[in-house]
Amino acid sequence: MTGNDHDILQVMHTMRAMRRLKPDPVPDQLIAKILDAGVCAPSGQNLQRWSFLVVDDVDGKKFFGERYAYWLRERFAASLRNVDDSTSEGRQIKAALHLGDHMHEVPILLFCCGTRDWPFAVPAEQRVGRAPPSYGSIYPCVQNILLACRALGLGASLTTMHQMFEDDMHSFFGIPESHGVVSVIPIGFPLGKFGPVTREPAANKTHFNRWGQHKPGLASPVA
Template identity: 45%
Template structure:
């Protein structure tokens, strides 16, 4: 335990790892990662989540094909214009293209699923509040999973492009109609190294007491 990185070191070095080795991840490691994920709070402690670990080659290729086609449409349609982006973003998109093309080579694809509504609030007719609760429950679990991956030396990244083919994905994996796939997380031991992440200065994102009241 003494040699394990501390929580702040993990937070400050959890990069999106998009170039992954095909080496298998032990089942005990996968279970430990998910178990850490579900330590988070959930709305009303409903724990209305489920996690599908896709390791089967044919199913991974199915996901890769849809993901890659969607990615190509985004690039071809001008949604992602490399020429207008600074070099760091171009490098990020190159890595994202690599992931899209080679997603099936990752040893595990994790689907984080949640109920598509929160019954106590949905019954009141406030759809927005219901969805805030369900996403406010599943995404803390997703972040816990990413941090647990980092702590155990497993590379991972949060993706959401599956939303463009969620119906086909749910049919293929027999996901119930009242469940949503909130995140698709490719997992594998990284080809690169973990390291510091670059973010805006914290002073630029804090507003004190009201919007626009910042401090240098």
């Protein structure tokens, strides 16, 4: 810990989805640090509803990778025609496809799971079937993990394509029904360089006191 406030902001500004990863193994002590960062996250009533499954064995990665790559192509078939590398969207699609095709070679697949819980807004009489995992209590943990990966020089990205085959994952990996898989984070040393994220300025997303009002100097829409 350096105690320098600017470090965390620098990490946030350069924490891009890193989907091209080296197959080199990631030391256990780095994984332990990442998980320690994850569990620092806030959660509703501090219930810490997260659990993790760290997958680094050949069979598990093959099982996951085959299904991920299949569903990625199936789900995004329309956008995969005529991918234009000269646009950032095209480059993102290419990188996503690369990750799908190489998922089985990624050193670590981190399954971030959460216990199931109904959102407050769903009345008791409408609660049928399985509750969703408590997403709101898991995503801060997921974000902490992504930030820790970046801080430690590891590439990672947030993925959710497993939703298309999550039931199969429960059987294969023995994940109990009480838990849902919220995100699968492929982790490894990056092939490329970290760079700044590109985002629309906060000013374009910010209102002041009433929706539609802006405050110069706080966050005014950027023309």
